[in-house]
Amino acid sequence: MPANSTPTARRQRLGSELRKLRERAGMTATEAAALLGGNQARISNIEAGRYGVSADRVRTLACNYQCPDLDLVEALASMTGERRRGWWEEYRDILSAGLLDLAELEHHGTALHTSHTSGLPGLLQTTDHAREVFRQVVPELTPPEVEHRLSFRIKRQAVIFQSNPTPYHAVIHEAALHMRFGGRSIARRQLQHLVTMSEADHVTIHVLPFEAGAYPGAGQPAYYVHGPVPQLDTVQLDQSHGIVLLDAEAQLHKYRQVFARLEALAQGAAESRNLIHTILRDL
Known part of the structure; x- marks a missing residue:
């Protein structure tokens, strides 16, 4: 070969x-x-x-x-012998290899855990919200580049919308829920989308309220993708220079602890949904 x-x-x-x-x-x-x-x-x-x-x-x-x-x-x-090209390969000459690796990782993941403090998880963003996020990228993206990023993100979301969706857990800081990307109207639709998604059996959203105080992770978004066995789990981090994937045993152990502590500090699923409703009502 x-x-x-x-x-x-x-x-x-x-x-x-x-x-x-x-x-x-x-x-x-x-x-x-x-x-x-x-x-x-x-x-x-x-x-x-x-x-x-x-x-x-x-x-x-x-x-x-x-x-x-x-x-x-x-x-x-089971990681061998893939004959069909994944949908992400359509973007091979358009987007960075790191983004394609992320889509492939999600596609094969058995469960997804993410934590965000100043923004919302990409898989839970509405089209309008995501477009506003991409318009703020530095250096500035051209309109076609924004649309390529947007279509790629929407296709990534298929893992939680398909007929056999991947279990998805998100810890979102309350601060992120108050961000008004694109203005009040877009923000309202985004919050309503979070409420709707939180009602799906395979999606769990925990809100980390302001009163929770200090929390682990230093505010850095983290994404934990479960493999078929724990040894094949992967952590994805967003850095200023691009996407970083971690899979060393010590790193996996660290982020398992981080996510466990975040979920312990956050509100339960029902309380979190109620808090999102309250923020939406007052917006």
Whole structure:
């Protein structure tokens, strides 16, 4: 299979996890290649995500590495063999690779957790609200660029609108609910949309009220995407230079704790819905 000079985050993650299994087995890439009857370069390319790998090859590698976690092995095997291009590939020459990686991550996620303090989660934004957000991007986007970003965001929202939606949990600070992106009319429709979405069985919205005081996370938005097994979870952070994906065990453990503490400080689902109603009524 030819090498891919621009592997997706999903393929890179698969390669990274295979490397972790090899290193835990105390085996060099040369030794791993010898067991497959290949050379060290092939193992290196697989681990870097430059080469695709079949499900059977993943199972063989895991067996050679004496991995006892069959659930993890099957989860890794399921990450191979994608033949159809995801819808996000339509934007390959238009948007950044990080945004495409995020859409692919959401598409394969088994559950989604997000926290926001000064803005609203992208998957819960109305079209008008999102358009106003993109109009404030620095450096300024051209009108066509705004519309490309907007259509991409709306397509991402399919994961919570499809027939078998992904469970979605959001912690939103009360401050974000008072923001008037685009003016009073757009803000009202956005709040009503949050109320409507919060009534869906697969969507849970927790509001972190002002009186909750200090909270973990330093106000930085965080996005926790659950994989088929905990080892394949991913944290996504927005940085000034772009999207950052974290998957080290210590990082995952940290953000599990952050989200647990945020949800403990936030209001319950019913109380949160009532608070959104109150803000909407007073707007």
